[in-house]
Amino acid sequence: MDDLDQLEAQSIFILREAYRKLKPLAMLWSLGKDSNVMIWLARKAFLGRVPFPVMHVDTGKKFPEMYKFRDEYTKKWDLELLLGDCPPVEDIDPTLPPAARSAARKTAGLAAMIDKYKLAGVIAGIRRDEQATRAKERVFSPRGSGHKWDVRNQPPEFWDQYATPHEPGMHVRVHPLLSWREIDIWRYIERENIPLVDLYFAKDGKRYRSLGDQDITSPVESNAVTVAEVIAELETSRTSERAGRAMDHESEDAFERLRVAGYL
Amino acid sequence: MSTSIPAPQEAATPIVIVGHVDHGKSTLIGRLLYDTDSLPEGRVAQIIESSKKRGLTIEWSFLLDSLQIERDQGVTVDSTRIPFRLGERQFVIVDAPGHRQFLRNMITGAADAEAAVLVIDANEGAQEQTRRHAMLLRLIGIRHVIVLMNKVDILDYDQHKIEKAEREVTELLRQLEIEPTVFVPASAREGDNIASRSDRMAWYKGPTLTEALAQVPAPSSRADLPLRLPVQDVYRFDSKRVVVGRIERGRIRVGDEVVVGTHGARARIATIESWHTAPQVAAVAGQSVAVTLEPDVIPDRGDFLFPASDAPLRAARIRTRLFWLRQEPLRVGESFKLRLATAEHQVTVAAIDSVVRLEDLTEHPAEEVPPEGFAEITLAVSETMLFDPFLPGTADGRGVLVDRNQQIVGGAPLVGVAESVAGRNAIHPTGSGVSLWDRAQAKGHRGGVFWMTGLPGAGKSTLARAAENRLFARGVDVSVLDGDTLRAGLCSDLGFSEADRRENVRRAAAVARILAESGQVVIVALISPTIADRELARQIVGEGFHEIFIDTPQATCEQRDPKGLYAAARAGKIAGFTGIDAPYEAPVDPALRLETTQQGSDETAARLASFIGDAIRIDNAAGRQRS
Numbered sequence: 001m002d003d004l005d006q007l008e009a010q011s012i013f014i015l016r017e018a019y020r021k022l023k024p025l026a027m028l029w030s031l032g033k034d035s036n037v038m039i040w041l042a043r044k045a046f047l048g049r050v051p052f053p054v055m056h057v058d059t060g061k062k063f064p065e066m067y068k069f070r071d072e073y074t075k076k077w078d079l080e081l082l083l084g085d086c087p088p089v090e091d092i093d094p095t096l097p098p099a100a101r102s103a104a105r106k107t108a109g110l111a112a113m114i115d116k117y118k119l120a121g122v123i124a125g126i127r128r129d130e131q132a133t134r135a136k137e138r139v140f141s142p143r144g145s146g147h148k149w150d151v152r153n154q155p156p157e158f159w160d161q162y163a164t165p166h167e168p169g170m171h172v173r174v175h176p177l178l179s180w181r182e183i184d185i186w187r188y189i190e191r192e193n194i195p196l197v198d199l200y201f202a203k204d205g206k207r208y209r210s211l212g213d214q215d216i217t218s219p220v221e222s223n224a225v226t227v228a229e230v231i232a233e234l235e236t237s238r239t240s241e242r243a244g245r246a247m248d249h250e251s252e253d254a255f256e257r258l259r260v261a262g263y264l
Numbered sequence: 265m266s267t268s269i270p271a272p273q274e275a276a277t278p279i280v281i282v283g284h285v286d287h288g289k290s291t292l293i294g295r296l297l298y299d300t301d302s303l304p305e306g307r308v309a310q311i312i313e314s315s316k317k318r319g320l321t322i323e324w325s326f327l328l329d330s331l332q333i334e335r336d337q338g339v340t341v342d343s344t345r346i347p348f349r350l351g352e353r354q355f356v357i358v359d360a361p362g363h364r365q366f367l368r369n370m371i372t373g374a375a376d377a378e379a380a381v382l383v384i385d386a387n388e389g390a391q392e393q394t395r396r397h398a399m400l401l402r403l404i405g406i407r408h409v410i411v412l413m414n415k416v417d418i419l420d421y422d423q424h425k426i427e428k429a430e431r432e433v434t435e436l437l438r439q440l441e442i443e444p445t446v447f448v449p450a451s452a453r454e455g456d457n458i459a460s461r462s463d464r465m466a467w468y469k470g471p472t473l474t475e476a477l478a479q480v481p482a483p484s485s486r487a488d489l490p491l492r493l494p495v496q497d498v499y500r501f502d503s504k505r506v507v508v509g510r511i512e513r514g515r516i517r518v519g520d521e522v523v524v525g526t527h528g529a530r531a532r533i534a535t536i537e538s539w540h541t542a543p544q545v546a547a548v549a550g551q552s553v554a555v556t557l558e559p560d561v562i563p564d565r566g567d568f569l570f571p572a573s574d575a576p577l578r579a580a581r582i583r584t585r586l587f588w589l590r591q592e593p594l595r596v597g598e599s600f601k602l603r604l605a606t607a608e609h610q611v612t613v614a615a616i617d618s619v620v621r622l623e624d625l626t627e628h629p630a631e632e633v634p635p636e637g638f639a640e641i642t643l644a645v646s647e648t649m650l651f652d653p654f655l656p657g658t659a660d661g662r663g664v665l666v667d668r669n670q671q672i673v674g675g676a677p678l679v680g681v682a683e684s685v686a687g688r689n690a691i692h693p694t695g696s697g698v699s700l701w702d703r704a705q706a707k708g709h710r711g712g713v714f715w716m717t718g719l720p721g722a723g724k725s726t727l728a729r730a731a732e733n734r735l736f737a738r739g740v741d742v743s744v745l746d747g748d749t750l751r752a753g754l755c756s757d758l759g760f761s762e763a764d765r766r767e768n769v770r771r772a773a774a775v776a777r778i779l780a781e782s783g784q785v786v787i788v789a790l791i792s793p794t795i796a797d798r799e800l801a802r803q804i805v806g807e808g809f810h811e812i813f814i815d816t817p818q819a820t821c822e823q824r825d826p827k828g829l830y831a832a833a834r835a836g837k838i839a840g841f842t843g844i845d846a847p848y849e850a851p852v853d854p855a856l857r858l859e860t861t862q863q864g865s866d867e868t869a870a871r872l873a874s875f876i877g878d879a880i881r882i883d884n885a886a887g888r889q890r891s
């Protein structure tokens with residue numbers, strides 16, 4: 001087994017644990033590359049099907065290409081799609097810096113969906129290498145009432161034994177891609193031939209490395225037009241993946257505050 | 265598939281960095297990443313800025329301490345993983361916090377490591393956390409240990425002084441049967457012997473830290489060991505029954521005969537099912553597989569599939585090592601779920617065989633395992649289970665203890681079958697398969713014990729009954745245990761001697777616990793006059809115990825005297841009456857204190873009911889109101 005086989009086997013194990021232990025369960029589908037890989041892994045785990053709904057928390061500000069992709073692949077992959085919307089930015093904590101405040105809309109939208117469907121488990125595609133705060137996450141990350149992430153009081157997690165909720169009103173965020181790196185995701189996309197929104201590929205010398213809301217995501221300089229070229233580019237890149245995400249850079253703790261409140 | 269498939273790569277080797285707080289772990293990692301040019305663009309500038317803001321020159325630990333609380337308090341609260349490359353080889357560095365209360369975060373980071381770097385301040389030598397972490401490395405089975413003797417600049421790079429410090433550490437590790445691969449004398453802050461050889465220690469001929477890391481052996485393959493495939497789940501898709509799980513060791517081939525779990529049915533692997541891969545006829549350790557069996561036996565989650573020629577051990581009493589993660593001590597008689605791979609077994613602590621004394625790492629008999637302590641214990645299993653003894657480098661025998669709230673409270677590397685013994689130790693209490701969470705889900709609230717203490721005539725029983733009515737009306741499954749009712753039945757054999765009163769408390773608490781474990785809310789109304797009585801009750805009940813003080817002045821109680829007892833005591837007809845000729849010790853810090861003279865009794869009962877409602881999260885009891 002090479003490293004991608006090992007990552008794949010571990011993610012399948014995690015998805016099967018979640019499906020067994022957390023009911024009702026749903027998977028977040030941001031329409032980005034990582035969540036497409038996650039759906040792909042679910043189909044591997046469950047032999048071609050995704051036996052739980054996928055949720056798109058829609059900020060209403062995604063790129064048109066993303067909505068088109070969503071509608072096309074919901075059908076192609078036979079997904080049960082749950083849509084949720086987000087409150088207007090005026091309803092969000094005004095002490096957050098502007099981009100973080102905008103991003104926090106998604107947290108509120110997600111919280112509403114979790115409550116509406118009384119979810120015990122939510123599968124999300126975050127990775128440790130994306131952001132230092134995410135590096136501290138667990139594979140199964142229990143969230144208390146109000147969906148808060150209590151980073152000082154995380155459960156022990158070892159030997160592939162995961163925490164399951166122990167109080168009404170709690171839910172668990174499940175992170176099957178936590179150990180994957182950005183380049184692993186791309187190598188797996190290449191190996192498995194997983195479809196993506198074409199915003200990830202260069203047009204006029206720019207491409208998106210990470211996809212968020214249109215107004216708080218910016219593209220990077222790039223000439224990579226194929227998956228192989230993206231991989232080659234990443235092998236030499238020294239900048240971080242989320243460099244184009246405004247809310248990560250506004251203040252020292254903006255992203256930490258977002259995550260504690262339930263952001264991904 | 266496309267022809268541009270990337271070349272296969274080795275999986276990254278996880279390396280955990282452990283050691284006492286302030287011995288320089290985070291500085292070491294910062295230095296290592298900087299010296300090997302592994303930092304992303306802009307990160308160094310960010311750290312310099314963050315350090316400047318706090319009046320520091322350059323604080324390497326900020327690389328890892330990504331949370332504001334960590335930077336502000338200067339302690340790592342949770343483990344972090346950082347990818348890192350040496351030549352062609354990928355590593356993941358796991359930084360585990362050194363602070364004592366964060367043991368569970370350390371184990372989270374360390375448990376899967378292939379090797380460890382134990383960082384020791386060469387001036388201070390091994391400290392409490394050094395011993396604790398070394399013990400943990402042994403218990404989780406990390407065999408490859410690199411000792412980094414840090415801060416040797418303070419010892420003037422002196423060979424004699426450094427080697428003396430090394431000898432002390434060697435002696436300590438020998439007690440744990442850990443033989444370090446190498447000692448590297450280094451200064452993380454100055455960069456000596458981290459990624460480049462120090463010219464200030466010409467006497468040292470061994471490897472630098474990066475050279476030592478490059479020599480860590482690759483994980484040994486588990487594929488050639490006898491098969492263990494723990495069943496994770498059984499799916500029924502398209503009228504086909506599929507058994508899924510990850511092969512922990514060995515391999516399977518279509519046509520192989522396997523034994524299924526404790527019931528021992530035999531079956532053949534009929535097919536290996538998969539999606540979007542080439543058809544499979546074989547699979548090896550590490551793979552998550554889906555198989556169909558012929559005949560179509562139905563295994564349960566937790567059953568092992570194994571070869572008839574090489575079965576696991578079978579026992580109902582198991583000796584195990586233990587690293588205990590709870591902040592409270594562990595005592596004989598406590599029950600847990602033992603998780604082993606995908607199985608869950610109901611177990612009770614039958615004996616505490618020995619406890620490790622951390623000062624010198626020696627083993628001693630003890631009544632209890634202290635908070636975050638290390639021990640050897642015997643577990644009694646409710647029914648015979650299959651297991652393999654713990655074997656470093658494999659997933660064998662990796663037991664984990666889980667409490668009633670599904671919280672992981674300890675790691676239990678299984679050692680072997682325990683001898684059965686007669687007498688008290690032969691008790692095998694069984695536990696429920698229904699978790700507290702299941703019960704809380706069904707009832708819409710949690711269970712709990714609300715222990716009301718106060719003088720005779722304080723109004724305990726009256727308040728308890730009034731609160732019972734209110735809670736029941738809101739859909740709560742609630743009952744009251746009061747002193748007189750108990751004495752009429754369960755405790756009718758008891759008098760009023762000190763020993764009998766204590767026994768009365770013990771029985772009330774034991775019954776309350778059983779009821780609370782079944783998901784009920786129990787209100788206990790019992791004078792329970794001494795602090796020791798109530799401490800006993802708290803210990804018996806465990807989690808979910810709430811002490812409530814009915815604070816009524818004695819004059820008021822005596823004036824009310826609903827049962828005429830004060831009058832009788834004053835007249836000398838009753839001896840040892842609490843408040844008259846026996847003491848009442850008021851609670852120091854009750855969860856709730858109710859004064860019955862200030863407010864009307866309705867209002868007081870409402871306060872009590874609302875306190876209980878909050879404690880049991882009654883808000884989740886939707887749509888269950890009784891009219």
